Amino acid sequence: MSKSEENEENWISTMDNLCSKLNVDTVAAKKAKDSFLEIKRNYTLDGEALHWMACAMYVACRTTITPTLSGNAVVEGNCVSLTRLLRICNISLIQFFNKIKKWMEMAAMSTDFKDRISHLEHKFAVSTVLFRKFQPIFQEIFSGLTNEPMKSSTKSKKPKLQPCTTNALFEFTWCLYICVKGEFHTSADDLVDMYHILLSCLDFVFANAFMSRRIDLINPGFKGLPNDWLKDDFELPKKAPCIISTLCEIKEGLAVEAATMKEYSWRPVIKTFFEKGILQGNSDQLTGLLDVGLFDINLKSLNNNYEHYVLSVGEFDERIFLGEHANEQIGTKNKVSGDEISEVIATFGPSGKACPDTPLTGRGYLGRRAPLTPVSEATNSIARLANYLRHTKPAPSHHMTRLFAERGVSEEVINTSIIQPCNRWMEQFSNALRETNCSSETITFRCNMVTCLYYKVFEHIIREEHRKKPHISLQLLVTQQTYQLSLFACCAEVVLHAYGAHSLRFPRVLRVFQLSAFHFYKIIELVVQAAKDNLSRDLVKHLNAVEEEVLESLVWTSDSPLWERLEQGAIPASTDVYISESPLRRSNGGMQSPVSTAIDRFLLPMADHAKKQLFKDNIKPGQSLLVPNSNVVVKQEPLTPTQQNSNAASGETTPNSTPKKANNSLVLFFRKFYSLAVVRMNDLCTRLRLTDEELKRKIWTCLEHSVMHQTHLMRDRHLDQILMCAVYVICKVSNNANNQVERTFADIMRCYRQRPLADNHVYRSVLIKQSTGDSSPERGDLINFYNKVYVQCMQTFALRFTGKHKDECSLSPLPAGRGDALSSPGGQRVSERHQLYVKPLTSPPPGLNQLTYRFSRSPAKDLHAINTMVSCEVGGKRMSDAAQDVVKRARLGLAAPGVARKLQGLVSDRQAV
Numbered sequence: 001m002s003k004s005e006e007n008e009e010n011w012i013s014t015m016d017n018l019c020s021k022l023n024v025d026t027v028a029a030k031k032a033k034d035s036f037l038e039i040k041r042n043y044t045l046d047g048e049a050l051h052w053m054a055c056a057m058y059v060a061c062r063t064t065i066t067p068t069l070s071g072n073a074v075v076e077g078n079c080v081s082l083t084r085l086l087r088i089c090n091i092s093l094i095q096f097f098n099k100i101k102k103w104m105e106m107a108a109m110s111t112d113f114k115d116r117i118s119h120l121e122h123k124f125a126v127s128t129v130l131f132r133k134f135q136p137i138f139q140e141i142f143s144g145l146t147n148e149p150m151k152s153s154t155k156s157k158k159p160k161l162q163p164c165t166t167n168a169l170f171e172f173t174w175c176l177y178i179c180v181k182g183e184f185h186t187s188a189d190d191l192v193d194m195y196h197i198l199l200s201c202l203d204f205v206f207a208n209a210f211m212s213r214r215i216d217l218i219n220p221g222f223k224g225l226p227n228d229w230l231k232d233d234f235e236l237p238k239k240a241p242c243i244i245s246t247l248c249e250i251k252e253g254l255a256v257e258a259a260t261m262k263e264y265s266w267r268p269v270i271k272t273f274f275e276k277g278i279l280q281g282n283s284d285q286l287t288g289l290l291d292v293g294l295f296d297i298n299l300k301s302l303n304n305n306y307e308h309y310v311l312s313v314g315e316f317d318e319r320i321f322l323g324e325h326a327n328e329q330i331g332t333k334n335k336v337s338g339d340e341i342s343e344v345i346a347t348f349g350p351s352g353k354a355c356p357d358t359p360l361t362g363r364g365y366l367g368r369r370a371p372l373t374p375v376s377e378a379t380n381s382i383a384r385l386a387n388y389l390r391h392t393k394p395a396p397s398h399h400m401t402r403l404f405a406e407r408g409v410s411e412e413v414i415n416t417s418i419i420q421p422c423n424r425w426m427e428q429f430s431n432a433l434r435e436t437n438c439s440s441e442t443i444t445f446r447c448n449m450v451t452c453l454y455y456k457v458f459e460h461i462i463r464e465e466h467r468k469k470p471h472i473s474l475q476l477l478v479t480q481q482t483y484q485l486s487l488f489a490c491c492a493e494v495v496l497h498a499y500g501a502h503s504l505r506f507p508r509v510l511r512v513f514q515l516s517a518f519h520f521y522k523i524i525e526l527v528v529q530a531a532k533d534n535l536s537r538d539l540v541k542h543l544n545a546v547e548e549e550v551l552e553s554l555v556w557t558s559d560s561p562l563w564e565r566l567e568q569g570a571i572p573a574s575t576d577v578y579i580s581e582s583p584l585r586r587s588n589g590g591m592q593s594p595v596s597t598a599i600d601r602f603l604l605p606m607a608d609h610a611k612k613q614l615f616k617d618n619i620k621p622g623q624s625l626l627v628p629n630s631n632v633v634v635k636q637e638p639l640t641p642t643q644q645n646s647n648a649a650s651g652e653t654t655p656n657s658t659p660k661k662a663n664n665s666l667v668l669f670f671r672k673f674y675s676l677a678v679v680r681m682n683d684l685c686t687r688l689r690l691t692d693e694e695l696k697r698k699i700w701t702c703l704e705h706s707v708m709h710q711t712h713l714m715r716d717r718h719l720d721q722i723l724m725c726a727v728y729v730i731c732k733v734s735n736n737a738n739n740q741v742e743r744t745f746a747d748i749m750r751c752y753r754q755r756p757l758a759d760n761h762v763y764r765s766v767l768i769k770q771s772t773g774d775s776s777p778e779r780g781d782l783i784n785f786y787n788k789v790y791v792q793c794m795q796t797f798a799l800r801f802t803g804k805h806k807d808e809c810s811l812s813p814l815p816a817g818r819g820d821a822l823s824s825p826g827g828q829r830v831s832e833r834h835q836l837y838v839k840p841l842t843s844p845p846p847g848l849n850q851l852t853y854r855f856s857r858s859p860a861k862d863l864h865a866i867n868t869m870v871s872c873e874v875g876g877k878r879m880s881d882a883a884q885d886v887v888k889r890a891r892l893g894l895a896a897p898g899v900a901r902k903l904q905g906l907v908s909d910r911q912a913v
Helices: 003-022 026-042 049-062 082-089 093-106 111-141 166-187 191-211 244-250 255-275 295-313 318-322 326-330 341-346 374-388 398-406 411-434 440-468 481-498 508-512 517-534 537-552 561-566 598-602 641-650 666-687 693-709 719-734 745-753 782-802 860-870 881-891 897-912
Strands: 585-587 590-592 766-769 778-780
Touching: 003 026, 003 049, 003 082, 026 049, 026 093, 049 082, 049 093, 049 111, 082 093, 082 326, 093 111, 093 326, 111 166, 111 191, 111 318, 111 374, 166 191, 166 255, 166 295, 166 318, 191 244, 191 255, 191 374, 244 255, 255 440, 318 326, 374 440, 374 481, 374 517, 374 537, 398 411, 398 440, 411 440, 411 481, 411 508, 440 481, 440 517, 481 508, 481 517, 481 537, 517 537, 517 561, 517 666, 537 666, 537 719, 561 666, 666 693, 666 719, 666 745, 693 719, 693 782, 719 745, 719 782, 745 782, 766 782, 778 782
Parallel strands: none
Antiparallel strands: 585 590, 766 778
């Protein structure tokens, strides 16, 4: 017998032993063994084989259906607890999640199964966060909790009838919480909802302790107690006090939200627990659970109920947080309640992080980072939205209807074109929430929030349209259904993310409203501009990430309307959509520049000013998505690729050309796309230490050529896939004795992984060949794609950069990226109150009235002038006495005239405000 055959027999024996311990049926056992052996033969599995066996066993159990005795129901998970499986295989939860992701790639698991794992790991991250919150809140309410490990109530001998201890109550409360949470299985990874369920649980347990007069359990210093609680003559009220508002006040909750969850989600489940006998006590008042003789029964019942739940769904047992070996089973070095929790959460990617990665683009819209926990970040997002919508109703406001009336839009048009469609979309959104097992009251509350946000932002955009283009009829926008639907969907995405609704994470919202990503991306910037001061940093970052996801891949799917638009004309080069940095105009003390409006984005200018054309964008230049404005101009005539390269090589530009009026909605899209592409390219080159500008221009020229002339490479693929191939091929053809720049795919993929929001799936699963007939699409890794597809299309073009060919290709100029806030003329704003910016040392834009200080080079008087500016009174619209004095002294020849001129300009700006 060969060594490999002997090893295979040992693996089979180990798998058989594992199946026996878990009592797995023969079908699932065979499936697990076959899959493990197949993966073992085709891949090198690092680490302990038993850990990979755990992955094979979990997949086999989760993809095998076990019928129940009744024959009418099935049990997921093959009655195997994930926690027990991991304990037997000696692998922690964090290790398991890392291994299972790699296993799914090797086994080419379905998207549905990957979504299951994503849901499970996010649920684990949420549970970890909430357990960290649970212990300090519990100790705020109750006293006497010790560090003694919890003892299993199901294995202990029959105890004496004694009042429960604080430690036992701690275990009881957590078990009750996770049992109730199990009733919300589909939404168990929604952080805000589950946090409010936790507060409802603590309120419920407090009520039971309060009505049982358990002075020994309740913390006498708790704010929710009556003042006379400790007096001997204290009389219990008929109903226990509700402490929801108190808990929200001291522990980052939202009182209205928590009260809604308590009344319409928590209480109905608790009542069913009493009806089913899971809990025993006073079923009318929902009390008596802690009474001597009932407490132990209730605790045992909860454990049994939860055990059944874990086995039926095959998930991890959240009671592991209570055990003394919790850190080992989870995979942390310290207790779950320690500082290492951030590392635990960060393991699961952007959706689970307390502080998600910041996308490379759109950083100019982000405010200052605040030290927030995951819960406080989520509740902060909702609280800011609620404050923004405080006086808003889910209907057009009086001001909006008056504006429409003034602009000739009738009430009938408002009703048929705005209100009725909005009601339909709200019903679609309601149905999507209903699928996640939300209560009817919660659904109503969130639908109202989305609708209020929709009308609020709609009104802001309408007013901006009227201000910027008063000659255009607002009825064009009112009757534009694609624009309105995109706006409603974006508002829904904002609310969903604020609540942490991972089960409806993007791009699910596009499927809910049957909306294409190509139309959705147009509205994102307008929403951020309308509500940016009222959106949390996390929400703005999320919209940045959504925008990038749309541009990098979602608009390139086969069913995207983009392909239909591409058939109508040639793809523009980056120079054809170039945004120049023309001087900014001063107005009212601020900086202004033309902005592409909603009409520009969703409507085409009318040739005869009478015929409306939908779904198209004006060529009129506008700012990039989620970046500060800049003046823009577009060349009078589009260049052919030859003309483009010729002008690029000679350095010719036409920054002062008249804006182009041709009807081409692709210009707006490709401006955003090229901006994202160049930011990605620069970031990857920096990480690969490719600093030569000519080399980067070669890479950009190659990437641009593939987009313009081999556009099919993007179909159902990802921008980063084409980018990494361009980097590899240009480095390969440019490498020589004098220029050592070659990089391997391993180098490129390693550096790609370091980028914010990078996904390993991008280079591990690339489309090789589209499906034909009944066959499935062929997919492979990035190297496979490069060899089979990319080289066939791009080799001839790439060889032009070797210097050995007569048809050497001219290089395209690098477009200005939109990722670095410091690259904008205004620089990085460092003060919310003052127009104060920090930027790299460059020449100021001509005509810009500014004060500049260069460290180690400027005289002290310049810094003094800036300090004087910062101390100016803004509300009174006048300069401080010190600044006025500088100006007066300059007029008398007693002060530096240069400083005085700058301050005088600032005075004029302030007076114009």
